[in-house]
Amino acid sequence: MTDKTIATHNGNFHADDVFSIAALKHIFPSFNLIRTRDLELIGEADIVLDVGGEYDPDTGRFDHHQRGGAGQRENGIPYSSFGLIWQKYGLEICQGNQEIADAVDTGLVSTIDAIDCGHVEGVAQGISLSRTISMFNPTWQEDGDFDSCFDEAVAFASRILTRFIASAAGGINAKDIVAKAIDNAEDPRVIILEQYTPWKTTVLALAPKALFMVYPSQSGKWIVQAVPVELGSFEDRKSLPKPWAGLSGEELKDVTGLDDVMFCHNGLFIAGAESFASTMKMAEMALQA
Known part of the structure; x- marks a missing residue:
């Protein structure tokens, strides 16, 4: 009826x-x-x-x-x-x-x-x-x-x-999680998420010094990603090191000196490693590049 x-x-x-x-x-x-x-x-x-x-x-x-x-x-x-x-x-x-x-x-x-x-x-x-x-x-x-x-x-x-x-x-429910991660960051340039949550809107609004995000992927590996200058932009506040562009496997291991790195996108906005420690080292290298 x-x-x-x-x-x-x-x-x-x-x-x-x-x-x-x-x-x-x-x-x-x-x-x-x-x-x-x-x-x-x-x-x-x-x-x-x-x-x-x-x-x-x-x-x-x-x-x-x-x-x-x-x-x-x-x-x-x-x-x-x-x-x-x-x-x-x-x-x-x-x-x-x-x-x-x-x-x-x-x-x-x-x-x-x-x-x-x-x-x-x-x-x-x-x-x-x-x-x-x-x-x-x-x-x-x-x-x-x-x-x-x-x-x-x-x-x-x-x-x-x-x-x-x-x-x-x-996205709305993620705001509190990302805001807390920003507050807890030891270095305001690198924000660490214990689990992946949508972060761009909150980081761009609340973390003007943030350059890189570190978070686990769905596969259990870890990711370092550059923060864009604004939503939808392909320009980042700071890119990953140029020598990493498009490398993966042994080639990337040779350049970084890290045994468990996996890839770096040719656009230098995202890279990954198997461990949190190596991903953090990649972020540190990127800060110094």
Whole structure:
């Protein structure tokens, strides 16, 4: 038995309406979905998104195509239906954690909103998640059913949304661990993590002197990694020694004098050894290089 009727437009679909339905699946275990532009059916629905010409969260109306739109964020990115749904239900979807809800909005929701509303300044070029969703629509050469294709796109988007939430939660929960490691560092230039946790955002914010991170890999080996100058940058605050570039095995052992070193990336941003002691020696060498 369905508890609610949710309406969106029929025909060609986009990331905003697809992700809106994916988000609502987290709130309502079951519902009756209708894809239509029939105003009578739309008027009878409990929740209407991306169609209907009205934004009123109190009455379950989440369109943004009406004159004047449906508002925008402080950074100027307008809300599409997904952003409006996220404003209403995002905190509940994230189990009351506002920091996680905000992180998902920043990393996923606002980008989809920006593309849908044509506010693409600062949005990365190339294949986007929005374009990927659009590719679920049948092409002009196919006889596919739009509604079944929409269901496939929603299933895909649901998985993406779940992973975005998990990733945001992981990064936020790691902050305290990384901050403690920064406080406990004997040398502020080398931060040691007892287990791998996402560290870049916290280190860049709290450790301006940090040059290298040392942490265990999932295989039990140890890694030394250079700290980038900023998130997403391929430039590091300090690179590993140039003579190590691209070496592994015996060649790297000969250059470093360490018996259990394994590799150094040609980009000089990451290297590894079997033991913590050797990895720390590699960090020391890198500091002196």
